[in-house]
Every structure is written in C-alpha cells, then in structure tokens.
Amino acid sequence: MLALGLGLFAALCWSIHDLMARKLAPILGAYRMSIFVMLVGFVLLSPAILTSPGLVGGSWWSLWPMIVLGVTYGVAVSSLFMGFAMAPVSIVGPFTAGYPALVVVWGMVNGFQPSLLQIVAIVAILAGAIIVGRFSADDGGVNEVEKGKMPLVIFFCVLASVCFAASVIMGQNLSPRFGEIATAGMLRLPAALVLVPIALREKGESPKLQFTSLGFIAIMALLDVSALTGINYLGRLPAKEMGAMGISAYGGVAVLLAMIFLKEKVTVPQWFGIALTVAGVAVLGTSV
Numbered sequence: 001m002l003a004l005g006l007g008l009f010a011a012l013c014w015s016i017h018d019l020m021a022r023k024l025a026p027i028l029g030a031y032r033m034s035i036f037v038m039l040v041g042f043v044l045l046s047p048a049i050l051t052s053p054g055l056v057g058g059s060w061w062s063l064w065p066m067i068v069l070g071v072t073y074g075v076a077v078s079s080l081f082m083g084f085a086m087a088p089v090s091i092v093g094p095f096t097a098g099y100p101a102l103v104v105v106w107g108m109v110n111g112f113q114p115s116l117l118q119i120v121a122i123v124a125i126l127a128g129a130i131i132v133g134r135f136s137a138d139d140g141g142v143n144e145v146e147k148g149k150m151p152l153v154i155f156f157c158v159l160a161s162v163c164f165a166a167s168v169i170m171g172q173n174l175s176p177r178f179g180e181i182a183t184a185g186m187l188r189l190p191a192a193l194v195l196v197p198i199a200l201r202e203k204g205e206s207p208k209l210q211f212t213s214l215g216f217i218a219i220m221a222l223l224d225v226s227a228l229t230g231i232n233y234l235g236r237l238p239a240k241e242m243g244a245m246g247i248s249a250y251g252g253v254a255v256l257l258a259m260i261f262l263k264e265k266v267t268v269p270q271w272f273g274i275a276l277t278v279a280g281v282a283v284l285g286t287s288v
Contacts, residue, residue, distance in 0.1 A: 007246020030081035045185025052182035070190030076163030097251025102165035124280030131273030172235025184228035
C-alpha cells in the first residue's frame with residue numbers, strides 16, 4: 001500500500017507541476033524553462049548531494065550512470081514541456097500518463113509476475129488515460145492544437161514517455177548507491193547542461209521578465225524533486241512496479257486541475273475515463 005501511495009503522491013506533485021508548465025512553456029520556451037527547473041532543483045538538494053555516500057570518495061568514472069540518467073531525464077522533461085507549449089493539459093497529460101506501464105513491462109522482463117487482477121487494473125488505468133486524452137471538448141483538446149502540429153505533439157509525448165520510464169528504472173537502481181534525495185538532485189545538472197545548446201536558440205521571454213516567473217519555477221522544482229525522491233524510494237519496496245502505476249493517475253488529476261484553474265472543459269467521456277483510472281488505482285491498492 002505504501003508503494004502505491006508514493007506513486008499517487010508523485011502523481012499529485014507532477015499534476016500541479018504540469019499545470020504550471022502549461023502556463024509558462026509558451027512564454028519562457030520549453031527548453032529554457034526545463035533548464036531553470038533543473039538548476040533550481042539542484043540548488044534545493046545541494047546539501048544532500050554534497051553528503052551523498054556515492055559521491056564522497058568516489059571516482060569521476062563512477063558517476064557516468066548518473067550522467068546518463070540526467071541526460072535521459074532532461075530529454076523527458078523538455079519533451080513534456082514542448083508538448084505543453086503546443087497542446088493543452090487535456091491532451092499532453094493523459095497521453096504521457098501511461099509511461100509507468102513501460103516500467104511494469106520492464107519488471108515482467110526481469111521476473112515480476114503480476115496477478116490477473118493487477119493486469120486488469122493496469123489495463124483500466126491505461127484505458128482511462130486514453131479516453132481522457134481522446135474525448136476532449138469540441139472547442140478544446142485537439143482543436144486547440146495549431147493545424148499540422150498534432151504529429152509533433154504526439155512525437156514529443158511518446159519521447160517523454162519512453163524517457164520518463166527509463167529514468168524511473170535507472171533512478172531506482174542508482175538510489176541505493178547515492179541515496180534517494182541525492183539521486184533526485186544529482187541528475188539535474190547533466191539534465192540542464194545537455195539542454196543549454198538548444199535553449200540558447202529558443203525564442204521566449206526576455207531575461208528581464210523571467211524574474212516574475214522564478215517563484216513558479218521554484219515551486220515546480222520543489223514538486224519535481226519531491227516526486228522523484230518518492231519514486232526513487234519506491235525502488236526499495238515490494239511490488240514497486242505496481243506502485244509506479246499510481247503515477248498514471250496524474251493524467252486524470254492534471255485534467256481536473258486544468259478544468260478548475262485553466263478553465264479547460266471536461267466532457268462526459270473524460271469523466272468516465274477519470275473514473276476508470278480511479279477504479280484501477282483502487283484495485284491496485286487492495287492487491288499490493
């Protein structure tokens with residue numbers, strides 16, 4: 001139950017995070033905002049990083065897996081922000097919410113065997129995410145995407161999903177060596193550095209105006225590192241794959257928050273998709 005709770009906690013953090021991303025990405029630029037969020041999170045967790053058992057006394061060569069993790073996570077976050085720069089939460093949120101299923105598939109390849117009930121719950125969660133993304137309002141959802149940009153939105157959502165799943169797996173593997181909090185912080189520096197060349201060529205808000213957005217960026221960074229720390233700790237628990245599926249709830253939660261704060265419309269089929277996701281999560285909660 002604790003495993004699923006950590007997954008749901010991460011879902012809530014990332015739902016609020018994504019809501020802010022949707023507001024800021026078109027203004028600041030997706031890649032530029034990614035770097036800001038990464039660097040602020042690195043600063044917030046710097047005490048844990050400097051005292052990490054995997055860093056103190058270790059060689060630089062031992063850090064290469066962390067560098068790979070950081071680059072992967074940087075691509076994931078920037079791809080997500082690129083999606084939010086072009087499409088509403090009701091499209092990008094549910095579309096990327098299914099990536100924990102890739103974590104489950106990886107677990108199955110490595111010996112994890114879910115029960116039939118758990119498989120049904122996973123299918124329900126994924127089906128709910130697809131329904132929420134597919135059946136948006138006539139004046140919202142896909143209709144808000146600029147003509148010809150939908151294939152690009154799908155590309156970035158798929159790229160984000162694959163990289164997020166890989167980041168979860170690598171982060172959980174590295175946490176025993178570096179610590180959950182330090183791992184969530186250390187990956188952020190290579191994640192930011194790999195995005196600098198792209199961000200320098202990106203259009204966005206001028207540096208003089210960026211200060212007004214720093215408060216939101218700090219909150220986004222805090223939410224992101226909190227979610228990542230919880231997911232990293234999840235790697236220590238039994239049935240960690242089922243706990244990861246709790247993250248998929250963030251698609252539905254993000255849509256609800258977008259309805260409240262961004263005035264995005266939620267249709268009847270979307271409500272059904274949200275209910276299906278909640279039911280799937282509830283079933284998992286009774287089986288882990």
